[in-house]
Amino acid sequence: MQTITTLQAVYNALEHVMDPEIPVLNVLELGMITDVKIDLEGVHIKMIPTFSACPAIDLIRENITNTVERELQMPAIVTVDKEVNWNSNRLSEEAKEKLRNYGIAAPVRHEGDVSLDLLEKANCPHCGSESTYLRSPFGSALCRALHVCRQCGMMFEQFKPL
Incomplete structure (x- = not known):
């Protein structure tokens, strides 16, 4: 059974997804999340790596999916945003x-x-x-x-x- 959630609930869940290399920072503080939408399929999250060749990108994507699904009890679809490039100003x-x-x-x-x-x-x-x-x-x-x-x-x- 799918539950109804809010954008704020998604962002609250994302605060618990820590960077595997710098575990004091979450994906929001790093500026890695570029878009969040909720529809009947679930939560759609777009993210960007902090470095184009980041070896942890698949692990981070998996951690986002698992955390959001566990905390919100609904499917999470996480994709890498190809239209936004990360920079340290984020x-x-x-x-x-x-x-x-x-x-x-x-x-x-x-x-x-x-x-x-x-x-x-x-x-x-x-x-x-x-x-x-x-x-x-x-x-x-x-x-x-x-x-x-x-x-x-x-x-x-x-x-x-x-």
Whole structure:
């Protein structure tokens, strides 16, 4: 038996779908959800990956489906939105703060032109210093770069500005 639900109930359920690589962030905070519709077939959700070659996209899609179906007791149809590209400006301010608390530097807001200069600049999430340098444009995941802080000596990752 299908139940009637609201868009707010869907968004409430989506708050429980965490990123598998950064488990302090949910898909809403990451700006991954581009559309939600409810009809007689169920809940239709469009999502975008944070990086075009994200290896976790199938897992995230499955987690969205399972969470929405479990919490709302109705079918969920999750598709990748091919018309919207994710960029780091989609991260909420809450997400950026959670990244810093998790030890990952948040990307800076940009006006659409992403240059190497944006990738090289990252404030240390451990001590807040601006005196850091890019060690490698590739971190533990494709969407992150590796930096070192000259002030505290800590190595840290930065969520790449895209």
